[in-house]
Amino acid sequence: MDTAHSRKERIDRGIKVRSDGIYALMSFRELSYLTLPRLIFIVGMLSLPLLMPGMYWQRVISIVCIYSLLALSFDFLAHNVGLVSLGGAFFIGVGGYTAGILNSYFGIPPILTIPLATIIGGVFCTVLLLPCLPLKGVYFAIITLMYPLFMARIIEAFDIFGGTDGLIGIDSFSNSWVEQYIVIGAVLLSLFGLRRLVNMDLGLIFTAIMDNDQAVKASGINITHYKALAVFIASAMGCLGGACITHIYMWSGISQFALDFSILPIAATVIGGSGTLIGPVLGCLILVPVSELLRDFGTLRIVFYAVILVGFILFRSEGIMDFGQRKYEQFERQTKI
Amino acid sequence: MKNQAKKKGPILRVEGLTKHFGGVTALKDVSFEVGEGEILGIIGPNGSGKTTIVNNISGFIKPSSGKVYYKGKDITGKKPHKIADMGLTRTFQVMRPYYSLPAYKNLVIPLFSPRARRTGGWRGGGRLGDRHTVSIDILEEIGFERDSYIPFKTTSTLPTGYLKRLELARCLSLKPEIIICDEVFSGLSMSEISSMVPLIERLQMEGITIVMIEHRLRELFRVANRVMVLNFGEKLVEGSPDEVMADPQVKVAYFGSEEVEEVMTYA
Amino acid sequence: MEIIVYGTINSVSLALMALGFAMVYGVSRVPNFAHGALYIICGFSCWIIMNKLGINYFFSIFLALAINGLIGALMYRFVLIRVRGMNISEIIGSYAIGLAILEGLRWGGFKGMTYTLPVFMEGSIIIGGVPVDYHRILMMLIGIFLVAMLWIFTHYTKIGLALQGMAQDERAALMLGIDSDLMATLAMAFGAILAGIAALLILPLGNIVVESGYHVLIMSIAVCIVGGLGSWMGAIVAAFLIGFTQILTVVYIGSHFQMVVAILAIILTLILKPSGLFGKQHELEERV
Numbered sequence: 001m002d003t004a005h006s007r008k009e010r011i012d013r014g015i016k017v018r019s020d021g022i023y024a025l026m027s028f029r030e031l032s033y034l035t036l037p038r039l040i041f042i043v044g045m046l047s048l049p050l051l052m053p054g055m056y057w058q059r060v061i062s063i064v065c066i067y068s069l070l071a072l073s074f075d076f077l078a079h080n081v082g083l084v085s086l087g088g089a090f091f092i093g094v095g096g097y098t099a100g101i102l103n104s105y106f107g108i109p110p111i112l113t114i115p116l117a118t119i120i121g122g123v124f125c126t127v128l129l130l131p132c133l134p135l136k137g138v139y140f141a142i143i144t145l146m147y148p149l150f151m152a153r154i155i156e157a158f159d160i161f162g163g164t165d166g167l168i169g170i171d172s173f174s175n176s177w178v179e180q181y182i183v184i185g186a187v188l189l190s191l192f193g194l195r196r197l198v199n200m201d202l203g204l205i206f207t208a209i210m211d212n213d214q215a216v217k218a219s220g221i222n223i224t225h226y227k228a229l230a231v232f233i234a235s236a237m238g239c240l241g242g243a244c245i246t247h248i249y250m251w252s253g254i255s256q257f258a259l260d261f262s263i264l265p266i267a268a269t270v271i272g273g274s275g276t277l278i279g280p281v282l283g284c285l286i287l288v289p290v291s292e293l294l295r296d297f298g299t300l301r302i303v304f305y306a307v308i309l310v311g312f313i314l315f316r317s318e319g320i321m322d323f324g325q326r327k328y329e330q331f332e333r334q335t336k337i
Numbered sequence: 338m339k340n341q342a343k344k345k346g347p348i349l350r351v352e353g354l355t356k357h358f359g360g361v362t363a364l365k366d367v368s369f370e371v372g373e374g375e376i377l378g379i380i381g382p383n384g385s386g387k388t389t390i391v392n393n394i395s396g397f398i399k400p401s402s403g404k405v406y407y408k409g410k411d412i413t414g415k416k417p418h419k420i421a422d423m424g425l426t427r428t429f430q431v432m433r434p435y436y437s438l439p440a441y442k443n444l445v446i447p448l449f450s451p452r453a454r455r456t457g458g459w460r461g462g463g464r465l466g467d468r469h470t471v472s473i474d475i476l477e478e479i480g481f482e483r484d485s486y487i488p489f490k491t492t493s494t495l496p497t498g499y500l501k502r503l504e505l506a507r508c509l510s511l512k513p514e515i516i517i518c519d520e521v522f523s524g525l526s527m528s529e530i531s532s533m534v535p536l537i538e539r540l541q542m543e544g545i546t547i548v549m550i551e552h553r554l555r556e557l558f559r560v561a562n563r564v565m566v567l568n569f570g571e572k573l574v575e576g577s578p579d580e581v582m583a584d585p586q587v588k589v590a591y592f593g594s595e596e597v598e599e600v601m602t603y604a
Numbered sequence: 605m606e607i608i609v610y611g612t613i614n615s616v617s618l619a620l621m622a623l624g625f626a627m628v629y630g631v632s633r634v635p636n637f638a639h640g641a642l643y644i645i646c647g648f649s650c651w652i653i654m655n656k657l658g659i660n661y662f663f664s665i666f667l668a669l670a671i672n673g674l675i676g677a678l679m680y681r682f683v684l685i686r687v688r689g690m691n692i693s694e695i696i697g698s699y700a701i702g703l704a705i706l707e708g709l710r711w712g713g714f715k716g717m718t719y720t721l722p723v724f725m726e727g728s729i730i731i732g733g734v735p736v737d738y739h740r741i742l743m744m745l746i747g748i749f750l751v752a753m754l755w756i757f758t759h760y761t762k763i764g765l766a767l768q769g770m771a772q773d774e775r776a777a778l779m780l781g782i783d784s785d786l787m788a789t790l791a792m793a794f795g796a797i798l799a800g801i802a803a804l805l806i807l808p809l810g811n812i813v814v815e816s817g818y819h820v821l822i823m824s825i826a827v828c829i830v831g832g833l834g835s836w837m838g839a840i841v842a843a844f845l846i847g848f849t850q851i852l853t854v855v856y857i858g859s860h861f862q863m864v865v866a867i868l869a870i871i872l873t874l875i876l877k878p879s880g881l882f883g884k885q886h887e888l889e890e891r892v
Contacts, residue, residue, distance in 0.1 A: 084692045131875040138635055138691045138833075142825060143874045149822065150867040157860035201445055201468060208435045208446045215433040218395065219447035220421035220511055263703065266696060299707040306704035313697050314686050 006334045013329055037328070041278070045188060049180040058176055062248055064288045065183035066092075069190060069241040071265035071272070071280030073234035076194050079275035080203065081230040082210030084137070087144030089261035091238020092245065093151055095121040099243035100167040100252030110171050114182070114243045121239030126232040133227045145262065152257040166253020173247055183244050187281065190237050194277055197233075206230055260302075264288070267309040273319025282320060348373040348515055348546050349394070349425070354403035356389055356570075363389045364570045366403070371515070376537070376547045378557045378578075381567030387550045388430055390567075391519050395427040396420040407515075422452045426508035430519040430550075432500045436493040440481065443492055443503055444472030447510040456512040472510070479506045480532065498529040505536070515546040522553040530556055558582070605732040607851055613740050615847025616747040617806050619840050621820050622827035623750070624798030626839040629828065631767045632788035633774075634684055634694050638702035639799055640821030645705055646672040646800035647812040651719055661722060669800045676796025680789045688788075702821070710814045719812040721804070743805045750801065751840065758836075767791055771834065819863075826866040830873045832880025842881060845869075 052058045070088040078084045099117035102108045108116065132143050156164055173179035197203050205226050208216050216223050246252040264287060265280065272283030287305060294301040312319065347370035356364040364386045371377045381387050392398040394405050396417040405413045407425050421427075434443050448458055448468045457465045459475050477483040479502050487499065495503070501521050508516045518537075522530050530553065537560050541547060551557040558564070558578040566573040566587050574584045581587055621643070628636045636642075650668035653659050659667065679701060687693035728737035758764035769777040770787050778784050802820075826846055831838025846869055853861045873880055 078692070086695075135874060135878055138695065139874055139878050141692060141695055142635075142829065143871060146822075146867050146870050150864070150871065153860070153864045153867060157858070157864055201449055204438065204442055204445050205449055207438065211435040211437055212433045214397070214417075215429070215435065215507065216446060217397070217417040218421055218427055218429070218433075219507060220418050220426075220450040220452045221446070222416075222418045259703075263700070267700075270696070298711055300711045302707040303704045303711065306700040306707070309700040310683060310697055310704070313693055313700075314683065317693075 006336050008332055009335045010326075010330045010332050013331060042188060045184055048184070049177065055176065058180060059248070060289055060292050062180055062183050062244070063292075064284050065180075065187045066241040066245055067261075067265055067268065067288050068187045068281045068284040069183075069237050070261060071268040071284050072187070072190055072194060072277060073237040074265045075269045075274060075277055075280045076198075077230060077234045078269070080198050080210065081206045081227065082136075082213075083133075083227065083231065084141045085144040085231075085234070086141050086262050086266070087147045088238060088265050089148035089257045089259060090144065090151065091121070091125055091235045092242035092261045093148055093257035094125050094235075095239025095242025096246040096252040096256040097155075097161060097167070097242075098124070098239065099246045100170050101161065103170045103247075104167050110173055110247045114240065114247070117243035117246075118236050118240040121242065122232050122236030125235035125239065126228055129231050129235070130224075130228060133224050133231070148257040148259075148262065152254045155254055162253070164254060166251055166255075168251055170246055170250045170252065172250045179244075179248060183241075186237075186240055186244070190240075191277060191281060194233075198277070202226075263302075263309075264291070264305065267305045267312075269319075270309055270312045270317070271319060273321030273323070276319070276321040276325075279319050279321030286320075346373065347371060348408055349548070350406040351390075351394065352404045352406070354390065354393055354405070355401045356386075356393060356398065357401045362570055364393070364400075367567070367570070367572050368403075369565055369572065369575060371546055371548055373546055374541065374544055375562045376541055376549060376560055378561035378564040379548065379550045379567060380552070380554065380557065380564060381573075384569075385567040386570040387567060388519055389570075391427055391517050391550060394420075394517060395425065418450075421511060422450070424452070424511070424514035425517070426511050426513040426515070427517040428501075428504040428508060428519050428521060430523070432497075432504055434492040434495075434500055434503050436491075438492060439489050440492055440495060440499070440503060441469065441472045441476055441488040444475055444506055444510050445469060447507050448472055450511060452511050459509040459512055475506050475510055476503075479509065479536065497524050498526070501525060501529075501533070502536075509540075513545060515548070516540070517548045517550070519550050520552060521549070522551055522556055534560060606734050607848075607855060609731055609734045609736060611844075611848040611851040613736070613744065614851050615844040616744045617802075618823055618827055618847045619751070619843035620743075620747050620802035620805060621799075622824040622831075622839050622843060623754070624795040624802065625824040626828050626831070626834075626836060627754075627798060628791055628795035630834045630836065631771045631791035632680075632688075633771075633834075634680075634688070634698070634788070634792070635691070635833075636792070636795060637695055637699035637821065638679065638705065639795070639824055640817035640819070641702035641705035642672060642676060642796045642799040643803045643820045644709065644812065644814060644817040645675065646796075646803040647721065647807045648709060648719065650804060651721060651812065654721075665804055668804065669797050672800035673793040673797045676799075677789050677793040679796075680792035684792070685785060685788075702817070706814050706817045720810075721808040721812070723808040739808060746801075746805060750798075754836075763787075763790065822863070822870075823866055826870045828880075829870050830880055832882040835880065835882040838880055838882030 048061050049058055052061060070092065073091065074085060074088060095117050098121045099110075099113045102113040102116055103110065128147065129144070132140060135143060155161055161167055173182070198206070205216070205221065209223050209226060213223050242256060245256065265284070268283030268287050269280040270283070271287065272279030272281065274280075287308075291301040291305060294304055316323070349371040351370070352368050354364050354367045355362070367386075367390065369377070379387055379390065389398065393400045396412070396415050396419070399414045403413070404411060407420070407423060410423075412420055412423070412425070434440075435446065445468045447453055448465065448471055454465050458471045459478070465471065473483065473488055476488045481488050481499065481502065487495070492500070492503070501524070505516070505518070505521065521537075522533065525533065534556055537547065537549075541560075549557060549561060561578055563576065564578050564581045565575040566581060566584075574581055574587055576584075624642070625636060625639045628634055628639075646668050649671050650664050653664035653667050654661055657664075679698075683697060683701060684694060687697050723737070723739040724742055726738070728735050729741075730736070756764075758768055766777070766782045766787055767790070769780065769782060770784055770791075774784050777787075799820075823846075827839055827842045830846060831840070831842030846866060849869070850862050850865050853865050
């Protein structure tokens, strides 16, 4: 068709139009239109460990889930609260060390250290980030980028918690099934929990803080309080991931503060679609296995996802999720002008 | 109904307010009082420090020196949300709605605040109902057509008139005792203003004290009980609208002779 | 005496590192997180030109600087220009580019002891009982000369004034016929060249290692944040502040804490006074 005399037209699919309202669901077809994508995702996530060929790839699934937790926390903070935190490594490190210390110094079993590390780590991160909460934009991003570096240097300089060697001899999970279903459960729980939270009135407050914090102040609401709450939620998720990583590798060390944990979740979020919450998880499902495949090439994989990141920022900033959603809910056709 | 507000004790008292920005003095020793239930107009040329006064009173800026008393309590330098929680609210000159949200969800946010929960919103009797219902009720009272799609439209698509009302609605959902309006008339068409004026008068009837900062002198002089004139950060005159208009100082410093005549003939 | 001499040298090298970062941010408001990568890449390109192509040291320096400027300009023209104004995308984008360059170099086998640049002048003199080699003195002199030249450049030349105008108000500058994209590209190129100069002055004192790219990035962020983002004077004062503090901690506490000082400086400055020592008052924007 001659493009000069026609243009592309996007039309909502009939079911989409009807299901946007409240009273529209009339048939199983329409019900399944809404629930099928979610169902496929949940069932897919739950059956992943069964489908994986061996121990190695099952481990990769666990790592995917941990990165997903981080990416979720980044996405939530950045696109629902307006705090761009580049300090994913900070959350992982704090959670990892908390779990490690609880386990190796106090002998608490993993089943207790993980929830404890989640709460204690979340509180610790929130308290440390509390003075930075009034900062905005670049300033908050830079300061959160510095925190993990600072923690790593402090541990190195004071030679505490095993210094550069880290804490070794930490208990592992009782078996790999427990390990995987704990992390997968954590991802699903935080994903759907966050989606619910964002649509509640509390989530509206977060959106409002992102949109326009002055007006929220003028509404008689203490924004520091709500920002702290959001940071606590996000950092607790990161700490949960960190605690799991410590028990998976039976080790916690300075490399848990490494920049890997800050940059990969961001790349996953950009690729998956920012602000969608499910996008980051999809991004991790794609990025982490690919980077595992490239493990033989050493640091080249960092180059690889840095390049992908730049590519997506430049050419497809909406991300996979928005793209897919559009294709699912609308169809395109050429119409004559 | 002008000048009929009963003289009660001052609800807001500002003493010797001074604010420097670096080397610039934006406000210099400004003092005034606002009586309960009164409408005070503050006028002055651009850059005379009107908005700075609002920012200082509402806690968005800390004054360099001077005191602000609200209901006899010193609120100087308190956090904005604390001051709003006490019942002193403000609108913004550059409107600040939450552009990504629909209009009615804009009000869910102030209704979420501790004060709204205590008082139940503008019309609430101490208990807050469902926030979404309450917010649509408030929007209807302030002039958003109920049963139309307007309260559900995304805020970024609303015209200025509705946004100004939304600013007022945000203050009202806190059940305020005093509202400081920073240029609610500016940018509105004549018909929009003429529907806004009765609203202001109604708020006064309900016992809400209002401080209005305006450029639209005609409408301001119609509703205000007293008017204060600022020039270069200093208080020039204060008095009833008639006194202010008659003052020769004001003529020279601010109005320019032509406009005064225009206003005079109108009044 | 030792502290004064080493402190001054350290401060000057910090100022050199940060100059490019401060310049780019000051003009185009782009926080160039690829600064460290540009620094390292200049060192390596100079080494390659000299050792693989056999061109003499003097010319290879200029060639390397030119290449660096080109890389900076290209980076702005093709990548950063598209995310202009979105601060977070700028940070993530430029950081990703820097990461790709640095890790790419590491993957390409650029590590180990073989990569060194010769010093400009051999020998040393003794200042107040402390031996200082000529190269460090030269470095200081060039550093001071560079700052002076930059000052003259921004205050008295047409391009410099245009850059200053852009930094103050981009829209107004656009209205006066200054092509803001061209200027930002130029600024980016200058920034890259400044990073290169810093690299060529500092790197001969040790090996060229990829890790120092991250180090340089953090140090220049520290200097710029403490001095106030976008303020030149602030950056220089902050360089001396951090430089001397670092030397003092190294002497009295331990060398492990050198980096801690820089990071702590960033964190404390951002918490206590985000606009830095010489940053502009943000309160002013509220006034109408």
